[in-house]
Amino acid sequence: MTLHTQKRSSTTLNWLREKPKKQLPGDAKQRNGYARWTMQRTELLPREPSEEDFCRALRNGLILCNVLNKVNPGAVHKVVENPIIDVQSTEGAAQSAIQYFENTEEFSGGRRTDEAPDIRSLRFGKGRGSPSSLVGSEITDESLDESESSQYEQLFEFLHLSNEVSIEESKAANALTFLFDRFALGLLQAYLAESNGSEGLPLNGMVIGTVLRKAVKDFSELLVSHGNQFGLLLKKILKADSVPLSKSEFIEAISRYLGQKTSLVSSDLSKFCICGGKRLGIWHGIDHSAGNAELLNFQQKQLEELKSFFHETKIEVRQSQLDWEEEIKRLEHHIKGLEVASSSYHKVLEENRLLYNQVQDLKGTIRVYCRVRPFLPGQSDGQSTVDYIGENGNIMIINPHKQGKDARRMFTFNKVLGTNVTQQQIYVDTQPLIRSVLDGYNVCIFAYGQTGSGKTYTMSGPDLMTEETWGVNYRALRDLFQISKARMDIIEYEVGVQMIEIYNEQVRDLLVIDGSNRRLDIRNNSQLNGLNVPDASLIPVKCTQDVLNLMRIGQRNRAVGATALNERSSRSHSILTVHVRGKELVSGSILKGCLHLVDLAGSERVDKSEAVGERLKEAQHINRSLSALGDVISALAQKSTHIPYRNSKLTQVLQDSLGGHAKTLMFVHINPEVNAIGETISTLKFAERVASIELGAARSNKETGEMRELKEEMSNLKLALERKEAELEQLKSGNTRCTIESQRPQTVSPLHMSKYGISTSLKPEINQRCIDDARVSEVRSCSSGKQRRSRFPPKFIDKDIMPRMPLLAEEILVNLDKPRSPSPPVRRSLSTDRGALVKSRIKSETADNQPISKVQFPARVFVNKSVATMPIIPSMDNNTRQ
Ligand SMILES: Nc1ncnc2c1ncn2[C@@H]1O[C@H](COP(=O)(O)OP(=O)(O)OP(=O)(O)O)[C@@H](O)[C@H]1O
Missing domain, CATH: 3.40.850.10 (Kinesin motor domain)
Known part of the structure; x- marks a missing residue:
């Protein structure tokens, strides 16, 4: 850097240094002059910009790039022309920073091209630089006075210096971009590492987008804060040294500052990434200071501890899950056992009941x-x-x-x-x-x-x-x-x-x-x-x-x-x-x-x-x-x-x-x-x-058949005995009542008759048998002093009373054809007969054997009279109805 340049730069820096002190009318005038000039060429500044806007417009490289493009069209290929945004807005700050980095980069690139004029030639364009470089340019077309010319020189001096600074800043920005990429990558790695363990977490564009947005936001804030700090540092440097700094000193100071900041940023990032786990990639290639390394080690230790704690907890949870599953299985088994026990309990209960009933039956x-x-x-x-x-x-x-x-x-x-x-x-x-x-x-x-x-x-x-x-x-x-x-x-x-x-x-x-x-x-x-x-x-x-x-x-x-x-x-x-x-x-x-x-x-x-x-x-x-x-x-x-x-x-x-x-x-x-x-x-x-x-x-x-035969035999004997007794009685008393009674017709239920098909007119033999039965009944009735009429079909009358009555329908027919076996002779003593007579008499006098017929049966209140006209019960032969 030449002495002249140094002088210029120090002048410019002095101007910059003094600016915040006091808003001198001269400064504003000077600024307005620059602005007017710039406006005429680039239309990037308002006519009377605030100091802040002016500085920012200079810093973001727009003016530089546009002026260069005016002088040498197309020298800067791409000018990031975002409007000047409020630094307070985080995203705006980020954009401003990016705009700055890109424009300074482009400016540098444009300047380096063969066709590009040296910026310094601009400075000397009015009389001292090569006239050819600026001949025909718009600047030379302008009618500029001397004072303006010196101001432009100052501006270009500053811009040149600023350009040097910009290169350093661009390096820092590269480092930060690199850091940012690493940081974003680290975040994603951490996120993926986390989500590997938990299958349920959704890994989609939205999630990644959210994480990155958060990262960008935080990073932007970081950038803004560093930008501010950087500004402060610059001011400090310029203020602290009353002696103007040489360019290399200035750049060195800035580099030192950036070095410090890089390690600080990496420490901040480490804090930021503490949630992630996998951060090795982030630290890779970053030079840590001893204090930060210690902090980092401490935090890594904590992180490891947390990780192992997390791992242990995970194992514990898994163990508890297994225990619960085991417990549930055990309970299921137990419940099944209880079910079986309860069903067998019910079985036992049922068996008990059956056994109890059997015992009751036996008893x-x-x-x-x-x-x-x-x-x-x-x-x-x-x-x-x-x-x-x-x-x-x-x-x-x-x-x-x-x-x-x-x-x-x-x-x-x-x-x-x-x-x-x-x-x-x-x-x-x-x-x-x-x-x-x-x-x-x-x-x-x-x-x-x-x-x-x-x-x-x-x-x-x-x-x-x-x-x-x-x-x-x-x-x-x-x-x-x-x-x-x-x-x-x-x-x-x-x-x-x-x-x-x-x-x-x-x-x-x-x-x-x-x-x-x-x-x-x-x-x-x-x-x-x-x-x-x-x-x-x-x-x-x-x-x-x-x-x-x-x-x-x-x-x-x-x-x-x-x-x-x-x-x-x-x-x-x-x-x-x-x-x-x-x-x-x-x-x-x-x-x-x-x-x-x-x-x-x-x-x-x-x-x-x-x-x-x-x-x-x-x-x-x-x-x-x-x-x-x-x-x-x-x-x-x-x-x-x-x-x-x-x-x-x-x-x-x-x-x-x-x-x-x-x-x-x-x-x-x-x-x-x-x-x-x-x-x-x-x-x-x-x-x-x-x-x-x-x-x-x-x-x-x-x-059994044998028993029945014996019983029948006994009944025959009894019957014969009773006949003899009756005859004897008759002979003795000359009482013929029984004979007369026996000739009385029976009263049989019409239903009864119809069902059995037994009709006195149709079956004389059976009728005769019934009469015989009636006789037997009579004999018994006589012995108890009562008149009895049988209302039963022959088959239902007990053989003990009527031994000759066939049991079943076909037996009736079979037995009717058979000659009756003669009754065996019966010997019976008179005393027995007398005894029987006395007994029967005594019996007939007891209260229990009083003929009930003496009691008048009350008129039936609820008999349904329509019964008499009821149809006959359907045929009993219809077995299919069962
Ligand atoms: N288990 C039951 N479920 C539903 N209703 C019933 C039951 N038992 C009885 N009832 C009803 O109770 C009423 C009396 O029943 P029911 O006539 O059988 O009694 P009861 O003991 O025979 O009486 P009573 O000795 O006066 O003849 C009837 O209306 C009957 O329908």
């Missing part, structure tokens, strides 16, 4: 099932007396009128069926009993409970229309036919049905269609296998439909009436008896089973049911018979020697089922309403006593 205990009726529409006030129903047949009743432990009472039965149990579920446990009937057992199923508690619902169902709501009766008979059909090849079955009711202590036949209200007698002879009401119509049935038809008749004939507690209350005990007789085709053995299906009339508190008149009488009869049932149950439970069966018609009818070798099941019904709590408790107490009764093991009524 002959009456099975008791408790059914809880649901609340009826309009009844549910939400309070139920049933507190809890257990799986083991437990039911806990809560009495809201009591407090403490007295309020709760537990009852145990074979099973307790809740309000949501279906008719099918109710029947399930009854099914094995139906099989037993076909195996020759006597079975009794009866429904007990307070009025309106659902007895009829259980036994018959709400209606006969839908099979789903069928009660136990229909289901039992349907199964009976199904099983008998399945056994058809082994056993030939015949099924007959009786339906009676006990109304006001009188037994009525429900299957009569002629409206006759005959009172029927009860004979308590277990040998009769259920034929304890022999005069009731016994209708043979062959399929479920037959039974349904009969039941419809029976239901219509049943006495029902409305009470305050049940709008269609059964006012009688109804008993449907199914007699089954089976013949084993191979052995010829005979099985005789009988099934009683009993729907008891409901016990009721007369005050509650508001019964008066006829209703009151009915209620009293019902309650009396139920209390007689209770007495029988008590006596049986206490194993008393005397069981008071004869205290009511009900207990007489059920005698075989309660005290014999029958299988008995009772459905006890309860009403969950709070106002029925008294009846509920007493019903359940009664049921508990019933459950404790031991009937002894049930016995099958099976007779």
